[in-house]
Amino acid sequence: MRTLKKNMLLRLVNSYIVDSPEPANISYLWNFGSLLGVCLVLQILTGIFLAMHYQPHVDFAFNSVEHIMRDVNNGWAIRYTHANVASFFFIFVYIHIARGLYYGSYKSPRVLLWSIGVIILVVMMATGFLGYVLPYGQMSLWGATVITNLLSAIPVFGQDLVELIWGGFSVNNATLNRFFSLHYLLPFLLAALVVAHLIALHTHGSNNPNGIGSSTDRLTMHPYFTFKDLVTIFLFFLILSIFVFYYPNMLGHSDNYIPANPMQTPASIVPEWYLLPFYAILRSIPNKLLGVIAMFGSLFILLILPITDVSRVRGNQFRPAMKLFFWFFVVNFFILMWIGSQHPTSPYVEIGQISTAFYFLWFILIVPVLGLSENTIMDVATEK
């Protein structure tokens, strides 16, 4: 044990996953961080093996993916694992963020931790989008066309920027090549950001469901929480196996099994399910530039929570009104996800617009007003 604590590198391991003092009362909602770490490792490992057989060329990409599925030993398992873990990655990150929202994990002193997390979310989305283009099916090509075209809304140099990204005048071979290159690069950037996220976490330690300091009641990371994390990791492997072995294409779109055809637009172009809420926000604003700003704004608005949440109480555990509005926010997120998958016709357009308005109002109006009113009520009640 001396080596574990004295060796320059091992003592970091000891500090982070052996002796680290964790609040004794953290619930299973605190398991998603380790699950996300497992997802990242799985994605990098399966991705490396997929890259050994993949051809980033418009003429060969689709067929090379089919080659992986049919000819490569267990290639089908590697590819289906990669595709489905991508979905689970986002399920876990959304729950991880919702946990942070519910328990006020973004509040001081964990603002840096939260901000790095928001950057991780954005990079994850970029990585997911780039990866979806690689099989070069219909949805890959047209999804890439739609999303890259968003940048053309930028005034003056928008169109030039899009053509620079394409390396041509439409999504083409150069685009596929650079998307593959970036899809390989970004996960390592993510890994670095995760290290930064962990360093920021260890400065002030984990938050806990009560939202108050937990220095008087701690347990070591190992064995208590290493084994608790393993419970959900094995549960994840079980559910992932059910998806990979029985419903491997459930979370994907069937159109992506049609080779990309620039001459034929699919009936509806929908992104992967995890991008749908933001796609709905994009489409609910008629002006293209404002829509693009709103879409990116809907992610970056997470950064203002440490400022707009003025409540003196950390988290929603003891704030019934905020609990109610937290669940309204969650439901609104699901509504946006569903709207994103629908054709833009009435009444879906109107519902999307109302939901978009609620999404932003939640951050800039509901959270601060509720916090202020509760603080005021508390002041009135305790006034002598």
Added chain:
Amino acid sequence: MRPTVARMSDMPGPKVYNLWWGDRGIAAQKGVIQYAISPNRQRAAKNMFRNWLFNGYRRLAAQVPYFVVPFAVGYGTYTWAKSYDAWQNSKAAHEAGHAAEH
């Protein structure tokens, strides 16, 4: 292990929110005594499944008032929009001069 080894590594110090073992503000380590009964007498999983079921139910049920209304509103919106959309694309809506824009 000397306590300074831990203090000089990258571990949180007394000036930060997260106290490390032995820091002031946390229960003093000196004189800490741990008691344990024999493993043969321990009942680590006493009433585990019963607690999982009934205490789990109690904890979830306490939260129901907070999420039942939002989810009801959400599901109501979902079903209303689906039925309105179906109606808009029906013969009846066309006869009434109210068709979906496509």
